[in-house]
Amino acid sequence: MKTQFLLDPNIIYLNHGSFGACPKPIFDDYQKWQRELEAEPVQFIIYNSPKYLKESKRALANFVNCAPEDFFFTPNPTFAINTIMRSLDLQPGDEILASDNEYGAMDRTWNFFCKKTGAKYVRAEVNLPIVSKKQMIADFWKGYSEKTKVIFLNQISSATALIFPAKEICERAKELGLITIVDGAHVPGHIDLDLQDIKADFYTGTLHKWMLAPKGSSFLYVKKDFQDMLDPLIVSWGYESVAPGESRFLDYQEQQGTRDISAFLTAPACVRFLEEIDWKTRAKEARQLILENYQRFCDLLGTNPICPISEEFLGQMCSIPVNTSKPAELKDMLYGKYRIEIPVMNLNGNIYIRISTHVYVSQADIDALYLALKEVISTTDLIFV
Ligand SMILES: Cc1ncc(COP(=O)(O)O)c(C=O)c1O
Known part of the structure; x- marks a missing residue:
């Protein structure tokens, strides 16, 4: 191979x-999009990209089992988490519960946010070696307090490369009335991913890791209940749009100024390649x-x-x-x-x-x-x- x-x-x-x-083959597909963009930038960006995006989203939606209108592409998971963080109305003293196995960029994102808002980022210690799923879950919830408002968890960790029981933790979090955010950077194309099954409020994943896309292709899924509260990280034409689409959520998130969305458009090629092999x-x-x-x-x-x-x-x-x-x-x-x-x-x-x-x-x-x-x-x- x-x-x-x-x-x-x-x-x-x-x-x-x-x-x-x-x-x-996936890189060729990527460059095909880039060449089409440079051949006729106006046609590509203004007229054709919405339908291209729709097609690509359909392929990814099937792969991860969600509706195409419930997610948008982002360059990377950090972008996705920053988008969520910016819209959470957390107050001083509110707590975000995470494990102590989260990715460094995410720890930094939450630390930045907590410094600005007075919220607190709590990293629950996960004891190593892991002995059971039950122990992982129990360790995670040791960080819970009545001030916890949000849980944040990677489904596969970076430095320790462990699969975390994201579904079970999200289920418990929902019973407790918490907002659930899952960092699934390593998940799509690696282990089975079914967004309807995990039921996280927010889920970010990459295409450019295990789905083999070119760099700069990731996504953020947002449960319907949270779509209206999500501000755009980059405010652009989609805000107070003169030509609103079917969803304000997608107007806000998908119109982010001039940019090359070619990597986003490779989802069908990635899925095809994965199926072929x-x-x-x-x-x-x-x-x-x-x-x-x-x-x-x-x-x-x-x-x-x-x-x-x-x-x-x-x-x-x-x-x-x-x-x-x-x-x-x-x-x-x-x-x-x-x-x-x-x-x-x-x-x-x-x-x-x-x-x-x-x-x-x-x-x-x-x-x-x-x-x-x-x-x-x-x-x-x-x-x-
Ligand atoms: C758990 C986890 N989250 C996120 C990322 C990547 O985030 P970004 O590409 O935004 O730096 C990685 C990358 O290895 C990761 O392991």
């Missing part, structure tokens, strides 16, 4: 999780690589898995704890000497090497990492076992 991607063949690419990777079977094989290799890497590094090795907690990524006081040097060595692109991440003072397996990753790639780490252990002081 690797030849279908634009990735440098000289690099062993084990970091799909950070920014994805785009196969040639039988992505559910390929994803299962990629998960299998994770399940078969996680313990082996922990044994090599003298550490322990951070969760039970099962599909309940692991998708196409796993984070191996590593004892190092020089994470940046370790990362640089793996790339510089061994030509392996892999992140070495710090979360709450713990360091992890995170392996991602998409369809282009083979056991041979993972073995190359294994041998590289073995050599690093025996020839340097970067890892202590």
Whole structure:
């Protein structure tokens, strides 16, 4: 499969999780849109983009099971969360409950917002190693208080690469009358996603990670009850529109000044590609690589898995704890000497090497990492076992 991607063949690419990777047919589709835009900018932007957008949204809506009129494209999840944050009428003392496994950009977004409003961002400690889903849920709710107004949760975490029980947490949150916001950046095209089933009030996901879209393609789903309260992050022609569409919500969110929406238009090409390669079977094989290799890497590094090795907690990524006081040097060595692109991440003072397996990753790639780490252990002081 690797030849279908634009990735440098000289690099062993084990970091799909950070920014994805785009196969040639999808990238060709992206450039086709860009060429059409530059051939006739006025026709494209003013006359054609609404119908192109509609078509693309239909493809994504089918894929994630929601109505096309209930979401809009955003360049990335940070944009989506900033849009929500700006519209929440939180008061001093109100609390946003999250886990302590959230993505750094999101923690920063909430910290910024809380500093401005006097609200409080509460990061509930999720104890590692995870022993059960029940424990994850219980740990999360330890952060709850009568001041909690909103819950925010990543469905698959970044540094720890864990699948969180988003559905169960959203269900409980609804019983408590809370607003639910799920960061599903890693979810679409990775594990099954059914927005009607999760029932979050807000859900953001990317196409440019596991759905293989070019960069800058993400979305924000908003439950109908919240669509009217959502201000645009960028105020433009859609506000007080002279030509209102069917939905004020979409007028506000989809008209954001002159911009290139080509990445948004690749959703049908992404879905087509995923279907053509039988992505559910390929994803299962990629998960299998994770399940078969996680313990082996922990044994090599003298550490322990951070969760039970099962599909309940692991998708196409796993984070191996590593004892190092020089994470940046370790990362640089793996790339510089061994030509392996892999992140070495710090979360709450713990360091992890995170392996991602998409369809282009083979056991041979993972073995190359294994041998590289073995050599690093025996020839340097970067890892202590
Ligand atoms: C949990 C999570 N949220 C969000 C993001 C990405 O956010 P952005 O592209 O807006 O920086 C990532 C990226 O790895 C992530 O892991």
